[in-house]
Amino acid sequence: MSLLTATSSIAADGVEVLMSGLMPSPRQILPGYDSGVLVMAIGAFLLAAMGLGGAGRIWSIFFHDLTHGGPRSSMAATAEPTTGERWSVIAMLIQTFVCEGLLIFSAVHYTSSVPLAPQSYFRCAAICVACCAALYFVQWLGYRIVAFAFAPHQSSDTKAWLRAFSATQSMLGLGLLFPAMGALFYPAAATALICCGAALYAGARILFIIKGFRIFYTNLFSLFYFFLYLCTLEILPLCAMAYAVAEFSHYVIT
Numbered sequence: 001m002s003l004l005t006a007t008s009s010i011a012a013d014g015v016e017v018l019m020s021g022l023m024p025s026p027r028q029i030l031p032g033y034d035s036g037v038l039v040m041a042i043g044a045f046l047l048a049a050m051g052l053g054g055a056g057r058i059w060s061i062f063f064h065d066l067t068h069g070g071p072r073s074s075m076a077a078t079a080e081p082t083t084g085e086r087w088s089v090i091a092m093l094i095q096t097f098v099c100e101g102l103l104i105f106s107a108v109h110y111t112s113s114v115p116l117a118p119q120s121y122f123r124c125a126a127i128c129v130a131c132c133a134a135l136y137f138v139q140w141l142g143y144r145i146v147a148f149a150f151a152p153h154q155s156s157d158t159k160a161w162l163r164a165f166s167a168t169q170s171m172l173g174l175g176l177l178f179p180a181m182g183a184l185f186y187p188a189a190a191t192a193l194i195c196c197g198a199a200l201y202a203g204a205r206i207l208f209i210i211k212g213f214r215i216f217y218t219n220l221f222s223l224f225y226f227f228l229y230l231c232t233l234e235i236l237p238l239c240a241m242a243y244a245v246a247e248f249s250h251y252v253i254t
Contacts, residue, residue: 031116031125037105037121040129044099048095051095052092054087055092055170058085058163059171092169092171095173095177096169097132097133104245109124128245135237142237143161160215161215176200176201180193180197209230213226
């Protein structure tokens with residue numbers, strides 16, 4: 001009788017579970033599922049498509065400047081960019097800001113001791129994008145002041161230096177596009193993709209620093225000024241932006 005009773009009890013429990021169902025487990029909400037973040041990601045692809053064709057000559061001028069020590073050999077290289085090329089570069093720069101911001105947002109989300117709540121995804125991502133744009137404009141203004149004060153040939157050297165800055169940053173956006181998207185939708189690979197994005201950013205900065213060194217190095221004493229430039233316009237702004245992102249993210253979390 002005890003065996004029949006136990007069997008009946010197990011059968012009754014099974015029928016009860018079958019009729020009532022199982023408790024569902026909550027679905028993981030990835031940052032890329034947020035509608036605001038998704039709009040930013042789609043916008044990055046659209047901006048890349050808009051600027052990809054028109055910025056080609058700007059990039060070729062930059063590589064010519066970087067690899068040739070003497071004056072440019074062609075009139076096409078010395079020509080000013082057209083209005084369409086300027087708009088292409090602007091579109092690519094905005095795309096770079098978005099991709100940089102999304103990568104920083106992913107780093108904050110996946111490495112923070114207090115994970116971001118889904119309702120704060122878009123606010124935090126927008127703050128990161130705004131910080132990247134602010135960093136660009138602060139550095140652009142600093143480069144213009146430095147070129148005005150120290151460039152051997154102010155007009156031509158200033159244009160070449162600022163053009164190199166815009167070219168490296170616009171090219172960087174293409175390299176960051178897929179790491180930024182991957183970090184949003186594939187959490188398992190987020191750390192590797194964030195490191196890949198950081199390496200691409202460092203490479204772009206090294207290219208630009210090489211360009212600045214070719215312009216401003218005139219004698220051994222100029223190395224001292226170059227060291228001051230690295231500390232003032234390359235290191236301190238990055239530290240300030242990291243601090244700002246950390247503070248704003250903490251504000252968003254709380």
